[in-house]
Amino acid sequence: MEVLGFFEISVVLFVVLHILRIYFADCDAILHFYERFAKPPERRLRGKVIWITGASSGIGEHLAYKLTELGCKLVLSARRKDELDRVKNQCLSLAQKLFPLTFEEDFLVLPLDITNFSTHEDSVAKALHRFGKVILRQLIFLVNNAGILQMGLSMDCDFDVVFPVLNTNVLGTISITKAVLPHMVQNRNGQIVVISSASGKSAPVPYVAAYAASKHALQGYFNALRMEVYDKNVGVTMICPGLTYSNLFRNAYRENLETRRDLVLPPTTMKPERCAHLIVIAMANCLDEVWIAKPSRLLELYLAQYLPLVRDWWIQRDNRNRNANLTAASRTN
């Protein structure tokens, strides 16, 4: 039997180390590399103006705190003004401890319903009015984070629940982006960040068909947009998180628009602070796409990308049990 050569051994070793890394990691290899070896994010983000939609809770809220710690100026948007005020006050007290020269004007609460498309131009004008005049304080980042979830077996769900999911997650996101984009293109400087989902890359979990469709739509739209605006010095960063603690599940529609039940999340669920930290690394380094998830979902994402047939076989086998468990969990929660 022929002995393996240096090249073959290196390839086998690389694959084994890569699989081992997935077992201990909570993000893809490139993001992991940037977390370890890139310059600290504050060098690139300090003083930048960043607009976060869906900043009133969950991932968006924690992203606001992380960016505040780096010295960013923020525009905070969502529908609930009282919750945005709470987040703003928290950001302000954090910032004033770290940077004595922080002013209340560095944080703008800009209530916004992402599905109210006709107001988006006006909201951009308000954000620019506050931050756009000083050349070094242009609105450089838009973080499209606002989103909702719907959970239920497709055949049990009213068609009515599909519409708000696609309207909020897809059309709202596209509309606000289109309102901001001309400003970025004109300044030849901008980074559009989209909080997609692991379900936007691989959607094997029963129960989230409409949600997965919305996140796949975002992947398609924004990957195409990246090609269009590349030569205008505007970038697109797609963030694909797996399960993360937030209010997403509590607020999720179920079989119809009236039913909402919380879901007990498994202990492997990611903390929003950690998710926000990794998002900041991706933003600071303008990465095109990153995956943030605990090992089993991360492995699934790798299989979906590189060995889709294996992934499908594994998930279909697994789904029989998962389907039954989710149905039981949903009925009891």
Ligand SMILES: NC(=O)c1ccc[n+]([C@@H]2O[C@H](COP(=O)([O-])OP(=O)(O)OC[C@H]3O[C@@H](n4cnc5c(N)ncnc54)[C@H](OP(=O)(O)O)[C@@H]3O)[C@@H](O)[C@H]2O)c1
């Ligand atoms: N948690 C996870 O496991 C997970 C995994 C992958 C991806 N994601 C994505 O992460 C993003 C943030 O979700 P989250 O997990 O942090 O959930 P969350 O705590 O429920 O936050 C959702 C945010 O979106 C805002 N929002 C919802 N509908 C809106 C509308 N019509 N107009 C404006 N803002 C709206 C909510 O604020 P108001 O209610 O005040 O408007 C809230 O601030 C979503 O895009 C979600 O799909 C989450």
